[in-house]
Amino acid sequence: MKATVLDGKSLSLDIESSLKIKVSNLIEKTGITPVLATILVGDDPSSAIYVQMKVNACHRVGLGSRKIVLPQETSTAELLAVIDSLNQDESVRGILLQHPVPPQIDEQACFDRIDLDKDVDGVTCHGFGRMSFGQFSYGAATPSGVMKLLAFHEVNLSGLNAVVVGRSTILGKPMAQMLLNENATVTICHSRTKHLPEIISRADLIVGAVGKPHFIKSAWIKDGAIVIDAGYHPGGIGDIEVSTLPERSLAYTPVPGGVGPMTISTLISQTVDSAYQLYLSGDGSRH
Numbered sequence: 001m002k003a004t005v006l007d008g009k010s011l012s013l014d015i016e017s018s019l020k021i022k023v024s025n026l027i028e029k030t031g032i033t034p035v036l037a038t039i040l041v042g043d044d045p046s047s048a049i050y051v052q053m054k055v056n057a058c059h060r061v062g063l064g065s066r067k068i069v070l071p072q073e074t075s076t077a078e079l080l081a082v083i084d085s086l087n088q089d090e091s092v093r094g095i096l097l098q099h100p101v102p103p104q105i106d107e108q109a110c111f112d113r114i115d116l117d118k119d120v121d122g123v124t125c126h127g128f129g130r131m132s133f134g135q136f137s138y139g140a141a142t143p144s145g146v147m148k149l150l151a152f153h154e155v156n157l158s159g160l161n162a163v164v165v166g167r168s169t170i171l172g173k174p175m176a177q178m179l180l181n182e183n184a185t186v187t188i189c190h191s192r193t194k195h196l197p198e199i200i201s202r203a204d205l206i207v208g209a210v211g212k213p214h215f216i217k218s219a220w221i222k223d224g225a226i227v228i229d230a231g232y233h234p235g236g237i238g239d240i241e242v243s244t245l246p247e248r249s250l251a252y253t254p255v256p257g258g259v260g261p262m263t264i265s266t267l268i269s270q271t272v273d274s275a276y277q278l279y280l281s282g283d284g285s286r287h
């Protein structure tokens with residue numbers, strides 16, 4: 001069996017082409033260039049690269065960007081004040097706070113300060129709750145990107161035994177919830193899970209979101225599974241060991257070129273949706 005490559009890079013290029021047209025139409029009609037604001041706290045070099053990739057994507061489709069870099073010792077109150085000012089700025093249509101923030105900061109309090117209409121990265125409790133209950137919200141960018149990639153390849157998730165390894169608020173948990181919304185039977189694994197290889201061996205679809213390079217071994221994964229590697233480490237290494245998967249899985253995401261580009265195109269697409277919502281409906285609120 002030769003696996004289908006779930007090529008996130010090429011789908012993202014197509015998405016970006018249509019976004020480019022949408023953005024230029026919007027600017028023509030309104031005279032306003034919508035902005036994605038990015039906030040990076042601290043000096044972690046890989047986080048700086050990820051933020052720059054998002055800024056570059058804004059420019060490719062014609063969106064404006066505002067890059068805010070704050071020192072490592074920033075307090076929760078200082079970060080909240082920055083988010084407040086971006087919430088009040090009409091030209092800012094999306095706010096991305098890069099995770100993780102330094103440990104002295106209450107990350108969820110900062111995420112939750114982002115206006116729901118500007119939560120294009122899908123990180124607020126409110127947005128997560130709405131998504132879980134099947135109501136409109138901008139979904140968390142990475143799992144939403146994965147769902148788009150699966151839908152594009154017409155993967156029917158109904159009844160599949162899905163295993164998500166990782167339960168972070170930006171990735172594992174919303175991923176599990178989105179798969180559940182599509183009627184998969186979902187198991188969530190984490191650092192206290194017992195018998196991980198055995199649980200993974202029963203998966204029809206596995207999502208790796210652990211944050212440890214090649215932590216999930218190819219040998220744990222059954223033949224014919226759908227393999228989604230959401231992990232990303234410098235140098236283009238995922239959380240799942242690829243090994244023989246291209247020959248014996250049903251479909252898999254490459255790293256690089258799989259989930260990463262889908263995260264970025266989803267973030268940008270949700271920012272464009274937010275701008276359309278405000279400028280063309282005359283109403284910033286969908287909720």
Ligand SMILES: NC(=O)C1=CN([C@@H]2O[C@H](COP(=O)(O)OP(=O)(O)OC[C@H]3O[C@@H](n4cnc5c(N)ncnc54)[C@H](OP(=O)(O)O)[C@@H]3O)[C@@H](O)[C@H]2O)C=CC1
Nearest residue numbers: 142166167168171190191209210211230231232259260263
């Ligand atoms: N490609 C992309 O667009 C993106 C990629 N990423 C990548 O995805 C990965 C995960 O990111 P993120 O969710 O933010 O990471 P976090 O560190 O926030 O979460 C990691 C999760 O993995 C679990 N875990 C850790 N060790 C084990 C273990 N030994 N066995 C089972 N589970 C374990 C943790 O469990 P517990 O909760 O018990 O601690 C936790 O839930 C990273 O590689 C990151 O770079 C992230 C966002 C976007």
Ligand SMILES: Nc1nc(=O)c2c([nH]1)NC[C@@H]1CN(c3ccc(C(=O)N[C@@H](CCC(=O)O)C(=O)O)cc3)C=[N+]21
Nearest residue numbers: 050097098099100121141232236256257258260261263
């Ligand atoms: N609030 C928040 N939202 C995030 O979405 C978020 C975050 N914080 N913190 C860090 C992680 C990491 N992340 C990546 C996104 C794209 C690629 C990506 O596009 N990678 C390319 C790499 C291309 C190359 O190697 O140059 C690929 O996989 O093909 C990687 C990593 C988003 N994250």
